[in-house]
Amino acid sequence: MPTIGFVYPDHAAEDDYPLAERMLGDDTALRVEHIYGTDLHAVPELLDLGSPTRLSDGAALLAKHAPDAVVWACTSGSFVYGWDGAAEQVAGLSEAAGGLPASSTSLAFVHAAQTLGLRTVAVAASYPGDVAKLFADFLGRGGIEVVSAAAADIDTAAEVGNLPAEQVVDLAVSHDHPDADALLIPDTAMRTLALVDDLERRLGKPVLTANQVTVWEGLRIAGLARTYDGLGTLLRTGGRR
Known part of the structure; x- marks a missing residue:
């Protein structure tokens, strides 16, 4: 196995x-x-x-x-x-x-974006702004341009884990960008797996979640x-x- x-x-x-x-x-x-x-x-x-x-x-x-x-x-x-x-x-x-x-x-995230041939992305992050910026900088080092980076300013992983599905969807949909090849949602504390296909249908582009x-x-x-x-x-x- x-x-x-x-x-x-x-x-x-x-x-x-x-x-x-x-x-x-x-x-x-x-x-x-x-x-x-x-x-x-x-x-x-x-x-x-x-x-x-x-x-x-x-x-x-x-x-x-x-x-x-x-x-x-x-x-x-x-x-x-x-x-x-x-x-x-x-x-x-x-x-x-x-x-x-x-x-x-x-x-x-970098390997997935590179494999899919993504050049530009939008980021819908749960983090405070300074931490979200570090993620954008990291993606840049991997050759991925961040055209929009939103920070929800949630302080702890426990709070993120308690977000209801509809709030996760709202966070994602409201922070897409028309110039982005894909939307990235970068927190493993956020439940996203059951939502990915629906988000891709709504946005018409790949969605990568943590x-x-x-x-x-x-x-x-x-x-x-x-x-x-x-x-x-x-x-x-x-x-x-």
Whole structure:
């Protein structure tokens, strides 16, 4: 059984992963283990959340699942390290996981956008403005132009996890931009997997969300080149348009 392991911070929208496993509908197992820190969307706290020690602890927890690949399922706790720091972060996670392929949600967004050939994007972020800007800067380092970046100024992941679906949809639809090839929603604390197809129909373009790209990245780095319905353009096409 192919198995992807996810290191997930605290508790918010981790139920997107068993939902994704059901939606994949094959023999792929998605296993989540938690690490704990403060869930505040602030730079010092996010640097602590994504520290080597915490991610090593997560890798150790995943070992019992014998995963084929591991992913740090946190956007802000990866892009806050910057482009080079995010690469070093996943290299450390790979080493802690015994040399397994490893990645993070921030890198997954860049890889997904590059694979789909996206040049311009709009960002509908739950974060405070200073943190949202760091995400836009990170995307820029990956060669992706951010034509619009909205920040909802929500301070904690717990608050984001409690957003009702209709509020998530409103956040997304109201912050699209006509010049954007796609809309990005970058918080793994936000439940989005059940909404992606509907959002794409409304907007008429690809929508990339944190938990969606994290699942796709895990499949990609594990060498599972498959396509799936119900999870947006990215997984329906396997990233090929």
